[in-house]
Amino acid sequence: MIGTGILKGLAETARNFFLSYVSKDRLTTVQYPEQRLPQIEAARNFPFLVYDGAEWDAGMRCVACQICEKECPPKCIFIEKSKDKKPDAVGKPQFYPARFDIDISVCMSCQICVEVCPFDAIKMDVEFDLPTDDRFAGLMLDRHKLSKSNEYYHEIHPTEATAVDTALDAERAKAAAAKAAAAAPKPASPAATAASAASTPKPTEGESK
Amino acid sequence: MIVAAVNAGSVDQVFVLAKHALLARTPDALQPLASAIISIIPLLVVFPSLFAITTVLERKGLGRMQNRLGPNRVGPFGLLQPAADGIKALIKEDVVPAAADQLVHFFAPVIFVAAAFVAYAVLPIGRNMVIVNLNAGVLFFFAVGSVVELSVFMAGWSSRSKYSLLGAMRAIAQMISYEVPLVLASVPAIMQAGSLSTVDIVNAQAGYTGIWPHWYLFTPWGIVGFGLFLIAATAESNRSPFDLPEGESEIIAGYFIEYSGFKFALFFLAEYLGMFATSALGITLFLGGWSAPLGISLFTVVPSYIWFFAKLLGFICFFIWIRGTLPRLRMDQLMGFAWKFILPMALLNIFVTGLWRFLPASPLNSIRWIVCAAVLAAPCVVLSMSLKQKKKLLIRTYHFAE
Numbered sequence A: 001m002i003g004t005g006i007l008k009g010l011a012e013t014a015r016n017f018f019l020s021y022v023s024k025d026r027l028t029t030v031q032y033p034e035q036r037l038p039q040i041e042a043a044r045n046f047p048f049l050v051y052d053g054a055e056w057d058a059g060m061r062c063v064a065c066q067i068c069e070k071e072c073p074p075k076c077i078f079i080e081k082s083k084d085k086k087p088d089a090v091g092k093p094q095f096y097p098a099r100f101d102i103d104i105s106v107c108m109s110c111q112i113c114v115e116v117c118p119f120d121a122i123k124m125d126v127e128f129d130l131p132t133d134d135r136f137a138g139l140m141l142d143r144h145k146l147s148k149s150n151e152y153y154h155e156i157h158p159t160e161a162t163a164v165d166t167a168l169d170a171e172r173a174k175a176a177a178a179k180a181a182a183a184a185p186k187p188a189s190p191a192a193t194a195a196s197a198a199s200t201p202k203p204t205e206g207e208s209k
Numbered sequence B: 001m002i003v004a005a006v007n008a009g010s011v012d013q014v015f016v017l018a019k020h021a022l023l024a025r026t027p028d029a030l031q032p033l034a035s036a037i038i039s040i041i042p043l044l045v046v047f048p049s050l051f052a053i054t055t056v057l058e059r060k061g062l063g064r065m066q067n068r069l070g071p072n073r074v075g076p077f078g079l080l081q082p083a084a085d086g087i088k089a090l091i092k093e094d095v096v097p098a099a100a101d102q103l104v105h106f107f108a109p110v111i112f113v114a115a116a117f118v119a120y121a122v123l124p125i126g127r128n129m130v131i132v133n134l135n136a137g138v139l140f141f142f143a144v145g146s147v148v149e150l151s152v153f154m155a156g157w158s159s160r161s162k163y164s165l166l167g168a169m170r171a172i173a174q175m176i177s178y179e180v181p182l183v184l185a186s187v188p189a190i191m192q193a194g195s196l197s198t199v200d201i202v203n204a205q206a207g208y209t210g211i212w213p214h215w216y217l218f219t220p221w222g223i224v225g226f227g228l229f230l231i232a233a234t235a236e237s238n239r240s241p242f243d244l245p246e247g248e249s250e251i252i253a254g255y256f257i258e259y260s261g262f263k264f265a266l267f268f269l270a271e272y273l274g275m276f277a278t279s280a281l282g283i284t285l286f287l288g289g290w291s292a293p294l295g296i297s298l299f300t301v302v303p304s305y306i307w308f309f310a311k312l313l314g315f316i317c318f319f320i321w322i323r324g325t326l327p328r329l330r331m332d333q334l335m336g337f338a339w340k341f342i343l344p345m346a347l348l349n350i351f352v353t354g355l356w357r358f359l360p361a362s363p364l365n366s367i368r369w370i371v372c373a374a375v376l377a378a379p380c381v382v383l384s385m386s387l388k389q390k391k392k393l394l395i396r397t398y399h400f401a402e
Helices: A004-024 A067-071 A112-116 A150-156 A158-183 A188-200 B010-024 B028-064 B082-089 B104-120 B136-157 B162-193 B196-205 B219-238 B262-286 B303-323 B332-356 B367-389
Strands: A049-051 A077-081 A097-103 A123-125 A146-149
Touching: A004 B028, A004 B303, A049 A150, A067 A077, A112 A123, A123 B219, A123 B262, A146 A150, A146 B010, A146 B028, A150 A158, A150 B303, A158 B104, B010 B028, B010 B303, B028 B082, B028 B104, B028 B262, B028 B303, B082 B262, B104 B136, B104 B262, B136 B196, B162 B196, B162 B219, B196 B262, B219 B262, B219 B332, B262 B303, B332 B367
Parallel strands: A049 A146
Antiparallel strands: A049 A123, A077 A097
8 A cells, every 4th residue: 555664764763763862872973072982993094103112213113114105005294314313222233214294185095105114113093183273394394203102002902912012122133143143252443333233124014913 | 704793701712812913903995005014923933843843743753653762952852953953954055056037936835835825815713813715715825725736846946957847747747747637636525515616615614413523524525635634635735645745855956955044944944844734724614623522511612723733733743653654656656646536536525515405314314324435446446456557567588688
């Protein structure tokens, strides 16, 4: 008979209408600025630079190797390598980025920079509310804005950060042991030091994900 | 308009008395003009406010039907949302296409709104509360309503955009198709009242038998006529499920796609005003206009205009409910429904009204009821059965693809 389907539909919408005032679980809306859903661990949006220790300037893991800059598909990373070297977190002199800019209006969140970084220096952030009234300068993040502590990394991606830390510690212990072994018999030749520095690259990429 | 039955102490007549008091203070020469202005100004205030209330009601109601919250940011419970929308519409850029016919493009929304307002002139919104009691009021209403089609085509044509022109063609095809059943569905009420004047039609329904009102809804032809009127009114005011001319999800806004800012808001205003006006005509023709639904003193002391607006709000809520429920029709379904189902039923309904009129009422009212209901129900069932699509849906095979 004509119209029975319409009546069924009307009953359904009426039920939704009244029950949405009674039962709270029907309303799935999250009142965004006040309420936020807990972050999913696999969430990611834009890259940030990890530093060890307390000071972002001193503890930056990035050694300005520029691999991420070359690999970045939309070319949103700009790096200027330093002329001098500074001691890194473990005290070894390293180059550092004199400038490290990411234009997040260009970034496509592909995570390729993270995949290629041999030093675990660049990771994906989860902060998404980055509104600005200046769409050019406000979305161009410099190295100071990009730097976030290893503790922050642990906070947003605990599993991944622990895996990275384990790998890094193992790597550093191996390097220290090799250095000690090299130092014990005879004074290390400059060539050997360079070789050990070049072998530092890095962990097992698979487990950091 | 001035009726002897004005009860001086009654709240019901407070607006009528206020108008007379104001008119008494104006010089004689200015009285016709003053009378018109005093009648029109409340109309220009009340119905756009009702439009504002309806937009927020609609958005909240639809939200709840979809288990959402709806607008809740501006003001308490989001009730000031229409104000925010209005300010937004006013400060937006008014884009006019370079190739558009500037004059016609400008006048289309203006004429649309004006035509929507003029229709209110003949609608009695309370006892003795009608701007002009034309003796061809219903005819006037439909005549003015057809101006809407003109302004729709002005909007579509003057934009000089193929999309808006196509949208206008669709809108006009729909509006004309449904104008016919709309008029035919209201003919029975006119036949029964014996008058085209809206005031006379309401007065004919204002009595009570016991506590039951003499509304035309409570007759077999009244139920059918009201249903057909409701469907045709939904289509005429481009409401869901007949909102093909401006289906938001497919063709953005149809004929007014090239409008922005406040002109766009004017189209919206006019659509809603048109919906209110057709609803008000439905109330006038079938639901007894401003008369109370039961003849008991508790109901009849309530002022007539409150009953009118309560019924109008009922209509609005029903339209929102329908919009939240039904999916949009296809163009061929829309046309087929108008010409193959609604039109024959409306014509049959006119015949049944004549039958009702000439069958004896006093001894055998129930027999008259049954005869008329049967004459209406049988073709309705037959038509709805025969119009059901018997097409079998099969998996499509591509003979030449392999």
